[in-house]
Amino acid sequence: MSRSTVVSAACPKKCRRCKKGPLVGQGAEGGRKHVGRGLCSYCWELVAGTDKLFDYPRLTRFSEETYFDWQALLARDPALKKREGAALLGISYAALDRALTRYRRRLREENGAVA
Numbered sequence: 048m049s050r051s052t053v054v055s056a057a058c059p060k061k062c063r064r065c066k067k068g069p070l071v072g073q074g075a076e077g078g079r080k081h082v083g084r085g086l087c088s089y090c091w092e093l094v095a096g097t098d099k100l101f102d103y104p105r106l107t108r109f110s111e112e113t114y115f116d117w118q119a120l121l122a123r124d125p126a127l128k129k130r131e132g133a134a135l136l137g138i139s140y141a142a143l144d145r146a147l148t149r150y151r152r153r154l155r156e157e158n159g160a161v162a
């Protein structure tokens with residue numbers, strides 16, 4: 048299962064532990080590598096496998112989780128706009144839209160239909 052990308056509103060510019068930055072994507076040059084949970088690779092090495100890791104929750108969501116959260120919101124209020132739903136989920140409209148598109152595409156692919 049693939050994770051959705053880090054939502055832009057939550058993506059830190061600096062490491063959440065050592066406060067150094069900028070954080071850049073995997074394999075990118077010119078900054079400290081971002082390895083998830085908003086930590087640079089150095090801090091990740093320090094906290095991985097320890098209880099300190101729980102101080103830095105994941106910043107990413109499964110698109111499946113986002114899809115079911117959105118469906119639950121729609122069940123409660125069928126007139127809910129996607130933009131309002133994104134705010135309730137704490138993610139951007141674009142992140143919600145991408146997650147829904149990604150999840151539906153995966154469903155089609157898993158069902159053998161041509162996407």
Ligand SMILES: [Zn+2]
Nearest residue numbers: 062065087090
């Ligand atoms: Zn760090």
